[in-house]
Amino acid sequence: MKISRLHRIYSNIKLIENYSLNLAEDHSHYLKTVLRLKIGDHFRIFNGIDGEFIAQITDITKNNLHVELTNILRKTIIEPELTLGISIIKSDRMLDAIDMAVQLGVTKIIPLITERSQFRNVNNQKLMKCIIESTEQSERLIPPILMPLTSLSLFLDQNLNNSIIYANENEDENNTLLKIMPTSYSNISVIVGPEGGFSPNELKILSLRPNSLSISLGVNVLRTETAVAACLAQIKLFTQFPSQI
Incomplete structure (x- = not known):
């Protein structure tokens, strides 16, 4: 067998x-x-x-x-904390993003309402079903926690002790995650915005947070679900194989 x-x-x-x-x-x-x-x-x-x-x-x-x-x-082993804050997008693409996030090791998922979000609600039952199925498929033991829909400001207030990394399409393309990732870190929170990115007001709020880090995901404009996969894959690479970066 x-x-x-x-x-x-x-x-x-x-x-x-x-x-x-x-x-x-x-x-x-x-x-x-x-x-x-x-x-x-x-x-x-x-x-x-x-x-x-x-x-x-x-x-x-x-x-x-x-x-x-x-x-x-x-036996269950506690995983390093990795939180994803994701601006809500169209249902099928939201499920794709959640599926990839679970495969790449997130431990908590927080849907966000941002100023440029085109959608204002999520189906928690569908999201949780996706989380469980992806946990089963990816050989993980602990399904990520799904938190209630929240605002960007509240997300930031709830993650004061985490290193916050946010994908910023206006960032210098040389400021990639692998180049500017802090050498010491514990808990990490990743924020990915909607189509069109964060508003100027949101970027200002993010930049004023001392625990936040703005990164570029390259010259191409990525869909939200693609940005989720790109950012989390780099974090996984950095945290699991730091000596090879």
Whole structure:
């Protein structure tokens, strides 16, 4: 049995090695009907607290699926804090941005209303579903926290102790993240604006924050979801392989 090929699902229930449990109806339907797993089949189940386990299906009824957790694969390790503040954009593109952000290691996602935002609300249920699916796909153990929609000013006030990096299309193209990233850092917050970028007033507010850092993502104008991926990929590279930069 090759572990990496086993299907993987997230659950918020308590998980204990050598413990039997009944899965909720949504998980039961997915495993029985979508994946077509049978009695005796194995899959992986995880949560953000207890870790990841191999589960074996021991019984299947109309509305329930009974499993036994045979052994633990990984224990949960707390990840470095990486917050994404993203101006809300069109729904399908917002989901693309969230998906990439989860894959690239964000631990908290905060949708933002900015002066140039063309949209004023988000579907939290859809965003959370995207977060869970991306966590399952990317082999992470802890799904990022989804925070309520907020303003840029409130976001800044809530991240006073973080190093704030914001993508600024007016920034000198030489001021890239990899060139001006501080040598010492702890918690990082990234802000990506809407199409058209931040307003002059917002750029002024950002520049006055002592913990903020304006960066260029290059000469090309990027869509919001592309900017999210570009910025987070550079941070991941810098934080995981600093000696090679």
